[in-house]
Amino acid sequence: xxxxxxxxxxxxTQVGNExxxxxxxxxxxDTMYWYKQDSKKLLKIMFSYNNKQLIVNETVPRRFSPQxxxxxxxxxxxxxxxxxxxxxxxxxxxxxxxRQDTQYFGPGTRLLVL
Amino acid sequence: xAKTTQPPSMEAYEGQEVNVSCSHTNIATSEYIYxxxxxxxxxxxxxxxxxxxxxxxxxxxxxxxxxxxxxTLSLPWVSLRDAAVYYCIxxxxxxxxxxxxxxxxxxxxxxP
Numbered sequence: 771x772x773x774x775x776x777x778x779x780x781x782x783t784q785v786g787n788e789x790x791x792x793x794x795x796x797x798x799x800d801t802m803y804w805y806k807q808d809s810k811k812l813l814k815i816m817f818s819y820n821n822k823q824l825i826v827n828e829t830v831p832r833r834f835s836p837q838x839x840x841x842x843x844x845x846x847x848x849x850x851x852x853x854x855x856x857x858x859x860x861x862x863x864x865x866x867x868x869r870q871d872t873q874y875f876g877p878g879t880r881l882l883v884l
Numbered sequence: 885x886a887k888t889t890q891p892p893s894m895e896a897y898e899g900q901e902v903n904v905s906c907s908h909t910n911i912a913t914s915e916y917i918y919x920x921x922x923x924x925x926x927x928x929x930x931x932x933x934x935x936x937x938x939x940x941x942x943x944x945x946x947x948x949x950x951x952x953x954x955x956t957l958s959l960p961w962v963s964l965r966d967a968a969v970y971y972c973i974x975x976x977x978x979x980x981x982x983x984x985x986x987x988x989x990x991x992x993x994x995x996p
Contacts, residue, residue, distance in 0.1 A: 774927070803983060805986075813986035815984070815985070860928075871982070872930045876927050
């Protein structure tokens with residue numbers, strides 16, 4: 771059962787455009803995450819966020835920014851896409867407060883930059 | 885960098901038991917062991933977690949060595965749907981959540 775929802779499923783755009791991906795979780799979790807999965811299938815954290823703190827992976831370019839309206843939503847904006855941004859972007863959520871914390875992932879948004 | 889080492893791939897036939905090993909020689913006393921799997925076109929899915937000894941749930945079992953440097957995920961009676969990339973992750977979640985550090989995982993192939 772999908773409890774982390776991502777839109778769109780796919781997005782094709784051109785270099786220099788701005789894109790925004792949406793993520794919503796219905797699990798009542800306090801912490802949300804964005805991961806990037808590249809063409810080699812390697813998954814890397816980009817951001818983790820709860821209502822108190824945003825943690826940014828220092829390797830993430832500044833053109834990427836998370837946007838949150840409430841704890842159930844964490845969107846991802848890319849200001850000016852580049853070819854290396856082509857990847858699958860995965861959103862996840864967790865309770866964030868327990869030692870034995872499980873993350874729940876959405877199906878991902880596949881971005882292709884031409 | 886991932887803190888774990890797994891075999892890159894394994895093959896099995898339907899109905900067999902599959903055991904995926906994971907080495908985490910530098911695991912800290914505060915860290916737990918998590919297993920996730922990812923099938924194509926989906927996000928990773930949690931399978932099981934443990935700290936020590938033996939853990940079992942409806943999907944899998946997890947054996948952790950006495951020194952906690954090695955763990956083995958056991959999948960009984962695999963089916964075609966169990967074909968996926970299996971990730972072993974060691975982390976201390978802590979307050980506020982903690983990002984998962986994924987390695988390259990083990991690709992499990994299942995044949996009829």
